[in-house]
Amino acid sequence: xxxxxxxxxxxxxxxLRSGASIRGYSLAYETYGTLxxxxxxxxxxxxxxxxxxxxxxTYAGQADSEGWWDTMIGPGKPVDTDRFFVxxxxxxxSCFGSTGPMxxxxxxxxxxxxxxxxxxxxxxxxxxxxxLDGLGIRTLAAVMGGxxxxxxALSWTLQYPERVRNAVxxxxxxxxxxxxxxxxxxxxxAIVTDPDFHGGHFYEHGVVPKRGLRxxxxxxxxxxxxxxxxxxxxxxxxxxxxxxxxTQDIEFQIESYLRYQGDxxxxxxxxxxxxLITRALDYFDPALAHDGSLAKALAVARAKFxxxxxxxxxxxxxxxxxxxxxxxxxxxxxxxxxxxxxxxxHDAFLLEDARYLGVVRSYFNRIAREAA
Amino acid sequence: xxxxxxxxxxxxxxxLRSGASIRGYSLAYETYGTLxxxxxxxxxxxxxxxxxxxxxxTYAGQADSEGWWDTMIGPGKPVDTDRFFVxxxxxxxSCFGSTGPMxxxxxxxxxxxxxxxxxxxxxxxxxxxxxLDGLGIRTLAAVMGGxxxxxxALSWTLQYPERVRNAVxxxxxxxxxxxxxxxxxxxxxAIVTDPDFHGGHFYEHGVVPKRGLRxxxxxxxxxxxxxxxxxxxxxxxxxxxxxxxxTQDIEFQIESYLRYQGDxxxxxxxxxxxxLITRALDYFDPALAHDGSLAKALAVARAKFxxxxxxxxxxxxxxxxxxxxxxxxxxxxxxxxxxxxxxxxHDAFLLEDARYLGVVRSYFNRIAREAA
Numbered sequence: 001x002x003x004x005x006x007x008x009x010x011x012x013x014x015x016l017r018s019g020a021s022i023r024g025y026s027l028a029y030e031t032y033g034t035l036x037x038x039x040x041x042x043x044x045x046x047x048x049x050x051x052x053x054x055x056x057x058t059y060a061g062q063a064d065s066e067g068w069w070d071t072m073i074g075p076g077k078p079v080d081t082d083r084f085f086v087x088x089x090x091x092x093x094s095c096f097g098s099t100g101p102m103x104x105x106x107x108x109x110x111x112x113x114x115x116x117x118x119x120x121x122x123x124x125x126x127x128x129x130x131x132l133d134g135l136g137i138r139t140l141a142a143v144m145g146g147x148x149x150x151x152x153a154l155s156w157t158l159q160y161p162e163r164v165r166n167a168v169x170x171x172x173x174x175x176x177x178x179x180x181x182x183x184x185x186x187x188x189x190a191i192v193t194d195p196d197f198h199g200g201h202f203y204e205h206g207v208v209p210k211r212g213l214r215x216x217x218x219x220x221x222x223x224x225x226x227x228x229x230x231x232x233x234x235x236x237x238x239x240x241x242x243x244x245x246x247t248q249d250i251e252f253q254i255e256s257y258l259r260y261q262g263d264x265x266x267x268x269x270x271x272x273x274x275x276l277i278t279r280a281l282d283y284f285d286p287a288l289a290h291d292g293s294l295a296k297a298l299a300v301a302r303a304k305f306x307x308x309x310x311x312x313x314x315x316x317x318x319x320x321x322x323x324x325x326x327x328x329x330x331x332x333x334x335x336x337x338x339x340x341x342x343x344x345x346h347d348a349f350l351l352e353d354a355r356y357l358g359v360v361r362s363y364f365n366r367i368a369r370e371a372a
Numbered sequence: 373x374x375x376x377x378x379x380x381x382x383x384x385x386x387x388l389r390s391g392a393s394i395r396g397y398s399l400a401y402e403t404y405g406t407l408x409x410x411x412x413x414x415x416x417x418x419x420x421x422x423x424x425x426x427x428x429x430t431y432a433g434q435a436d437s438e439g440w441w442d443t444m445i446g447p448g449k450p451v452d453t454d455r456f457f458v459x460x461x462x463x464x465x466s467c468f469g470s471t472g473p474m475x476x477x478x479x480x481x482x483x484x485x486x487x488x489x490x491x492x493x494x495x496x497x498x499x500x501x502x503x504l505d506g507l508g509i510r511t512l513a514a515v516m517g518g519x520x521x522x523x524x525a526l527s528w529t530l531q532y533p534e535r536v537r538n539a540v541x542x543x544x545x546x547x548x549x550x551x552x553x554x555x556x557x558x559x560x561x562a563i564v565t566d567p568d569f570h571g572g573h574f575y576e577h578g579v580v581p582k583r584g585l586r587x588x589x590x591x592x593x594x595x596x597x598x599x600x601x602x603x604x605x606x607x608x609x610x611x612x613x614x615x616x617x618x619t620q621d622i623e624f625q626i627e628s629y630l631r632y633q634g635d636x637x638x639x640x641x642x643x644x645x646x647x648l649i650t651r652a653l654d655y656f657d658p659a660l661a662h663d664g665s666l667a668k669a670l671a672v673a674r675a676k677f678x679x680x681x682x683x684x685x686x687x688x689x690x691x692x693x694x695x696x697x698x699x700x701x702x703x704x705x706x707x708x709x710x711x712x713x714x715x716x717x718h719d720a721f722l723l724e725d726a727r728y729l730g731v732v733r734s735y736f737n738r739i740a741r742e743a744a
Contacts (some may be wrong), residue, residue, distance in 0.1 A: 007632045018617035118617040178602035178626045178672060179594060186590045189634075192620050193583040195567055200620070211565040215587060216559045222551060230550035236657060245490040247647035248564050248572070250655065254550045255557045262561075275619035282624065283615060285608060345526035 001074050001081070003030050003057035003067070005097060008134050014092075014127055014195035020117040024106035027131050028090040028097025029053045032073065033067035033081035035137070040371055042137045043084045045169045046145030049173065049220070049277050052096035055088030056081070061349055069146075071352045078361035079269060084141060084366050089131055093276040101272030102203060114200020114272055121148070121284045127154045129163070142368055144168035145301075146349035147316060148277070151284045154324070157301040158286055164303040166367050168360065171313055171349035174294050174327070175285035180315065183223055184278040187216035191271045200272050211270045214262030221261050225242065226312035226345035230254065294327040305332040306363045308356065310348040312342045336363060373453070375402050375429035375439070377469060378392050380506050386464075386499055386595065392489040396478035399503050400462040401402055401425045401467025405453035407509070410742055411576070414509045415456045416500060417441065418517035418524035421592070421649050422641065424468035427460030441518075443599065443724045450733035455740050456513060461503055464494045466650040473644035474575060486572020486644055491655045492502050493520070497527045501535070513739055515675075516540035519688060520649070520722035523656045526696070529673040530658055535677040536737050540732065545692035545722035546699070547657035552687065555595055556650040559588035563643045572644050573672060581643045587632030588646055593633050598717030599685035602626065666699040676706040678735045682720040683713045 013023035027258070028255055030053050033196050035042060044053045047068070056073035059065045073086055075078040090098040093116055101116040123126075132140070144152040150172025157167045176184070191197055196213035200206050234254040243251065250256050290296035303326055309321035318339050328335045338359040342348040377400055385395035402425050417427045419440070427436060428445035430436040444594025445451040445458055463471040465488055473488040504512070513535050517525040529539045548556070563569055563584035570577050594602075606626040615623065622628050662668035679699055681693035690711050699706045710731040714720040720728070 004658045011475050020617075084655060092733075114620070118619060150638045177599055178606045178608065178624075179599045180599075181608070181624050182590075182602065182630055185624075185630055186594070188619065189590065190562060190587050192587070211674060214565070215558060215562050218554075218561065219591065222554045222558070227549055230554065235548045236547060236550065236553070236660075239656070245392075245655075247560065247644075247651045248486070251651075252550075252553050252557075254554050258554055258557060260560070272619075278617045279623075286610075362479060 001032065001057035002060050003032060003054075003252050004054060004059065005030050007097065008131055010130055010134075013206050014123070014130070016117050016123045017120045018118045020101070022092065022117055025092060025099035027092070027099075027127060029131060030055065030057075030088045032056050032086045032088075033084055035085040035135075039085050040139065040141060042132070042140050043079060043086045044132070044140050044143045044156075045073065045086060046071075046124075046128070046143065046149035047088070047091065048145070048147040048149045049281075051149075051263075052094065053073065053088040053090035053098075054096075056086065068350065070356065072360065078357045079144070079364055084364070087131075087135070087259060089128055091119070092127050092351045093273055095268075095270035095273040101200075102270055111201070111203045112272075113203060116272060116276065119276055121155050121280050122159060124280070125152055125159050128152070128156075129160055133165075140164050141371060142166040142168055142364070144170070145156075145172070146170035147172055147346065148281050151281070155284070155286065157303040157305075158298065161300050161302040166306070166363075167303045168306045168308075168363065169321075169324065170308045171310055171316050171321075171346055172324075173285060174318045174324055176282055181282050183219055184282055186245045188275055188278060190219075191274060197271060200275075202271065205368050208266070210266040213266035213269060213271055213274065214259075217262045217265035217269075218258045221258055221273070223315045224345055224347045226314065226343060228312060229343050229345060231251055232343070252369065291304035294323060295330040296335070298324075298327045299331050301328070301331065301333060306336045306338075306360070308338045308349070308359060309338060310344070310346070311339060313346045313348060315346040375404060375405065375426075375427035375434050376431065377402050377425060378470065380503055382502055383711060386495070386502070388489050388495045390490045394464065394471070394489055397464060397471035397500060398472075401503060402427065403427075404428050404458045405456055407435045407457040411509050411524075412511065412513060413456050414504070414512050415458045416504070416512050416515045416522035417445065417458060417460045418496075418500070418515065419460070419463065420517070420519040420521045422637070423521075424466065424603070425460040425462035425470075426468075428449045428458065438552075439538045440722065444732065446728065447718070450729045451516070451736055456736070459503075459507070461500055463491070464499050465491045465645055467642035467645040471667075472642065473572075474503035474642055480481075483573070483575045484644075485575060486647075488644060489535050489646065491648055491652060493523050493527050493652050494531060496652070497524055499532050500524070500528075501532055504535075510535065512536050513743060514538040514540055514736070515742040516542070517544070518542035519544055519718065520653050521703075523653070527656070527658065529675040529677075530670065531701075533672050533674040538678070538680045538735075540680075540735065541693075541696065542680045543682055543688050543693075543718055544679075544696075545688045546659060546696055548654055555591055556654055559591050560647055560650060563646060570642060572647075573709045574643065578616070580638070581640040584736070585638035585641060585646065586631075587642055589634045589637035589641075591632045593630055595687045595721045596717055598715060600688065600716050601683055601717060604715070666695060668707070670696075670699045671703050673700070673703065673705060678708045678710075678730060680710045680712060680721070682716070683711060684715055685720060687718040
């Protein structure tokens, strides 16, 4: 499936939860499949930290350019683009195409940098709703996402309950734990205290806070994987086969892997985007405005739900998905829940796993049947 | 109990596992209680990452200077200094009194810095054995330690089996997992890539790589605590009570706590010591020389053992202690094992917990009875 990115510009300012607003912004997006005549088969995919609107397919002439959820979405795949019109959208503040910190602020003409407004999951959902308006789509057959993307899918059912028929929330949580926030904060401190960060205005200094980005990515990677899969893939393997007695050079394969991931990430990810996205994760907490009651917070939802979690995911543990299941059941909602026994930790939501893909396929078959 | 530190200098070079050796070194130590006439009541305490020879008691005129295991060791305490002669020793490479990277290399007259030789758990045990020789102590009633200290206690039973009657190994492991090594490596990278590290020779530049030390400590703190205790102590509490929408300032109490811990640590801990100690942790793996068989590695041990683990410790999980129990039982050794249901994660080994202290007290009562 050959795909190509598109962009939509929005003339009206978008009010944000912080009280600020953003104007003159655009969103990058892609679509796969065909919108049917009554515009009832649209599926919106929301992305997590390190992803974009490029959800499925490849770009012409770039064989290795598969979208980040290409195992899940495409012709004949669990989310079947022969039946559904699938939309991938890049969030505000990202560094992959939509308006973000590396773009010029139309108010000042200066690169936003650290002055880019703080955005929340709710703001992203509002922006996505405007994109759907622009595409002439009133109601989504489904909104779907994993991790931070799952938070957006959940938030859709609360902010626009009448526009969502189904929500698929994978490897997600109703909010971050203190430990989750702690890992985000260490990553942010590594970036902000990198001398090349320059208070978030490094662009004009011609440098990039790569040291901080590397550390942030290394921490992230540890939390995406399970202890088990790390032991299986790397264990205590020595890179040179023998101990060399060095504190600064690589001894273990796991070190080599992490450094490689950190280097790669620091070459393409924007430091201000990292701060913004991890903060959006920290802030998401629909129960906060309802005396901490998740059941009260979800009372407004009208969608049917599929929730999926993975046994070895310690970043967004199955217990967090079960909190959501319980709060939805307390409200009499239609909920399917699958806890997939997978060794890969949080990363499992991006990987090929027959049971996982099978559950999603069945659920989308039901959506298609109910629409028919 | 008022105590005071002592120091012993060693004229003979100490050969190290790396092939290097160190000469002209000294070890800081403290003792509590009285060595009996037949020198049979000595207990050696080995320390973990951020600790020293100052295990118990306080320094004269400094009421707040309790030793790091003062809940455990002292008159009438589980390790009762009215009965036992307890020795705390600071390891080579530390920054708390023994010879370390901030001292001058007698070969060159220059501060060691990153040139301080890489030291292993086995090297530390060798150095501790020389200290005992200097004190005229041939046999230990017990060697005891938690975490990295537990690794040293275990190693004592393998390197000097005839000199150890009992080993008390708390919250420890037969080696680090890939995830453990990964966290150590991120911390080391944060330090080494701090521009103020200067390749480990920052002393002569009059700076300290505080940014890196702060990040290292923040990562460490997350792994010392359990998710549960973090949620209980900090949860999602906001420092100002309301969301302020900021990516660089503190929003959550957990952030405030971590930054404080990082700042405090960076004021007193040496960056090269951090590298050395985390590497000693990484390298420890007695099974490596025995085809990966822990049972074979422990066959030489003659001591009786008490092992203790804590249910919520995910850094050195109970399963790791159970590996040690099994390997010791495979060798027909006398092993007691207590898995303490405690919410505090790895930190539990340093905290007051009646069941934990009770188990250690009972075990030391047995040691005293058997010696009588």
